[in-house]
Amino acid sequence: MSPPLLTQPPRPAVRLTNVTKTFGAHTAVRQLSLSVPTGCTYGFIGPNGSGKTTTIRTILHIFHPDSGEVEVLGERSTRAANDRIGYLPEERGLYKKMTVHRVLAYYAALKGMKRADAAAEIQKWLAKMGLSEWADKKVEALSKGMAQKIQFIAAVIARPELLILDEPFSGLDPVNLEVIRAAILELRAAGTTVIFSTHDMAMAETMCDFIFMIYRGNKVLDGTLADIQRSYGEDTVRVNCTGGADLLRNLPGVELVRDLGQSQELRHPDPQALLRELAARTTVRHFEVCQPSLHDIFIRIAKPDSQEMQVPKTTGGGS
Amino acid sequence: MNKIRRVALTEYLNAVRSKAFIIGVLMLPVIMAASVAVQVFAQKKTDLTPRRFAVLDRSGQLYAVLAAKAKSRNDWLHTNDASVSVEMKGQRLKMDLPKQPEFVPEEFKPTGDDEKAAELQLSERVRRKELFAFVIIGRNVLARGATNHMELLYHTQTPTFQELPNWLDSTLNAEIRERRFTAAGVDSQQVRLLSQSVPLQRLGLAEKKTSGEVVAAKRDNPIATHAVPIGAMMLLFMTVMSSAPALLNTVLEEKMAKISEVLLASVSPFQLMLGKLVGTVMVSFTLSTFYLAGVAWMLWKFDQLGNVPGQLFAWFFLFQLLALLIFGSMFIAVGAACSEIRDAQNLMMPVMMTIMLPMMTWMAVLQSPTSPFSRALSLFPPATPLIMFLRIAIPPGPAWWEVALGLVLTTLFMIGCVWASAKIFRIGILSQGQAPSLPKLVTWVFSK
Structure with a gap:
């Protein structure tokens, strides 16, 4: 997927400036600045509890920041733009006792949509x-997959200019996942700005124009995937050799060996030296120097034993 | 405003379309009619087995009279149906009273002087179901001052059956009195006339019209002075209690079902809360309209509608509105602050105690509506909707300034409750985990 034209759009869909949000002694988001260009797909990634949902709720003015400024669709620090935003929260719920049509009509009405327009839109999306x-x-008569699709329709029913999806694919089977994915891409093609958070790095790589990663309340990545990968250099090696992961782990200079089964992915500061070392010790069937995947970058930043904050790798684009 | 209206309308429709509402309101007359039918059916199933009882008359003077009175009662039961009649729009409505069993006495002559043996013998007959009960009349029962409580003894193994001992008590005592008067040479007819009580008539106050004409005081009407105030206050309490606590459930359910966050992306917490409150007020007013219409119809049918001042209906709705906004906002705050029903039950306690306060004190207010206690209580905002309404319903009602002051204080309190609840709602609705303590809720109220 190619990014949209990014020749300095006149006004970003979302602009956060030095936003900080605390809950008691815990700082959920610290001095966060972010700019989401209109018409793009922006992926929010980060470990659980890192501040993604707080950031999303701040954009929606569900939370008020302690400091900083929030501008959404040209509206500063008010909920005025909320009717133009569609939102699918991570934890979903629908009124079980209401009919599908009534639920969707209610959500559309809360967005200020006229009854006739809503009825037409409901019919279109259900079809x-x-x-x-x-x-x-x-x-209550719907299956889980159906309910998730209804929840998605509720988010897009009012034809939003900005669509925020918090983990839109979690719990979906492959068929329904493709249906939702196609719908998101269709909306984006029609000009809707899409922000979605995900733990699925492959999905973020393929769908997003920009990636934003937040870790412990701090922005640690923000930019296009290519820029982010470039900033990490070509220190990633994919190897297929006799001895496998056990052999690789014992070699000097090798970091983060990830066993993929048929091959192993690892990091090494000098790939040429590694190749010489391997060739001297074992049979090498495949040796490829590549850029780190988003998954790899995510792990590097947020690996469980990480005690210190990584240096932010902001590469423009977004902020 | 449009969003508040939308939330309110949805809340209203969700409530009035629910089975609970339909059963609770529309089925109420059916349920009441069914309960009356069951009672009538149960009355017809009264055990009419004749109650046979033995009489051991040690005085030797009362059995014959008792037997004659029992026969006369049984004859009356055979020839008459006990009933009461009620005046209803100029027509008399006759209602049958439950039928009563016959009383069949038999005289017991003990073989010796052993009182305990006689008592045991009769007790055994009761156990064998040959007798329902037995009575022992003491030797000195007719003596003046025979009040040692041991001259009339009633034995049974069915102490819950009251009609027989009551009848024996009144019949025997009437006869004993007559005989004592006669023995003392006093004309019992004369005594009855002389000892007849003079009923105390209760009246209101005389009035002087602007024309100078003096209007005599009217007789006290217990329906207007007691039944209407108590009934109206109870109805107000019932409508508030059947609506306001439901808010806790709806908020908690939305929170547990993760619906709240979707709603908050479209409406502000205050709009959402106010919409819910307005929806509940609409539901409660619908309930009240049904109930008041039913009560008014009943009163009209029995020619008692004139005992209810017309303005009382307006006061009813006004105080209902205030009570719903006060207690409804409290229940919303509790629902938003908690994540589980169990936690909510703990936090509900103080709210329930506040609601129940008028229920614990209304008797004192009814006894003395203008006492300092009643006045203070009716100006205490959480109690004002019920207690001030009760005072208004009791003729002649409180002074106008008291009502005005009560309304102002309660309105201010209501605004404070809604404001504080909105603060708690805003923070609590998306919070998870353990419910906050009361001090923590206070910090939420005063947080930015």
């Missing part, structure tokens, strides 16, 4: 998701 015959059924 698109293959749920037309469920319109008059109660939500």
Whole structure:
């Protein structure tokens, strides 16, 4: 997927400036600045509890920042733009006793949509998701996958300019995942700015124009995937050799050996020296020097034993 | 404003379409009619087995009279149906009273002087179901001053059956009195006339019209002075209690079902809370309208509607509104602060105690509506909706300035409750984990 034209858009869809949000003694987000260009897909990644959801809630003005400024769709520090934002929270819920149509009509009405427009939109989306015959059924009669699709429709029903999806693919089977993914891409193609948080690094790599990573309340990555990977250099090696991961772990200078089964991925400051070392010790069937994957970068920053904050690798684009 | 209206309307429709509401309101007349039918059916199933009892008359003078009175009662039961009649829009409505069993006495002559043996013998007959009970009349029962409580003894193994001992008590004592008067040479007819009590008539106050005409005081009407105030206050309490606590459940359910966050992306916490409050007020007003219409119809049917001042209906809705906003906002705050029903139950205690305060004190207010205690209580905002309403319903009602002051204080308190609850709601609705303590809730209220 190619990024949209980024010749300094006149006004970003979302701009956070030095935003800090604390809960008691815990700082959830610290001095965060972020700019989400209009019409792009922005991926929020980070370990659990790192501040993703707080950032999203701050953008939605569900949380008020302790300091800093929040500008969304041109509106500064007010909820005025909320009717133009669609939101799918991480933890989802629908009124079980209401019919599918009534739930969707209610959410559309809360966004200020007229009844007739909402009815047309509900019909369109239910048809698109293959749920037309469920319109008059109660939500409690739906399967989990169906309910998740209804939840997604609730987020997009009011034709939002900005769509924020918190873990939109979690719990979906591959078929429904593809349906939702296609719908997101369609919305983006129609000009909707999409922000979504995910733990699926492969999904973030393939769908997002920009990646933003937050760790312990601090921004640690922000930019296009290519820029982020470039900033980490070509120190990643993919190897297939006799001896496998056990042999590799015992070689000097080798870091972060990731066993992929048929091959192993690792980091080494001097790949040429590593190749010489390996060739002297074993049979090398495959040796490839590449840029680190997003998954690898994520692990490097947020590995469990990491005691110190990594140096932020901000590469422009977003902020 | 449009969003508050939308939330309120959805809350209202969700509530009135629920089975609980339909059963609770529309089925109420059906349930009441069914309960009356069951009672009537149960009355017809009264055990009419004749109650046979033995009489050991040691005085030797009362059995014959007792037997004659029992026969006369049984004859009356055979020829008459006990009933009461009620005046209803000019027509008399006759209602049958439950039927009563016959009383069949038999005289017991003991074989010796052993009182304990006689008592045991009769007790055995009761155990064998040959007798329902037995009575022992003492030797000195007719003596003046025979009040040692041991001259009339009633024995049974069915002490819950009251009709027989009551009848024996009144019949025997009436006869004993007559005989004592006669023995003392006093004309019992004369005594009855002389000892007849003079009923105390209760009246209101005389009035002087602007024309100078003096209007005599009217007789006290217990329906207007007691039944209407108590009934109206109880109805107000019932409608508030059947609506406000439901807010806790809806907020908690939305929180547990993770719906709140979706709603908060579209409406502000205050809009959401206010929408819920307004929706609940609409539900409660719907309930009240049903109940008040039913009560008014009943009063009209029995020609008692004139005992309810028309403005009382307006006061009812006004105080209901204030009570719902005060207690509803408290329940919303508790629901938002908790993540589980169990936690909510702990925090509900103080709210419930506040609601129950008028229920614990209304008797004292009814006894003395203008006492300093009643006045103070009716100006204490959490109690004002019920206690001031009760005072208004008791003729002639409190002074206008008391009502005005009560309304102002309660309105200010209500605004404070809604404001504080909004603060708690804003923080609590997305919080997870253990419920906060009361001091913690206070810090939420005063946080930025």
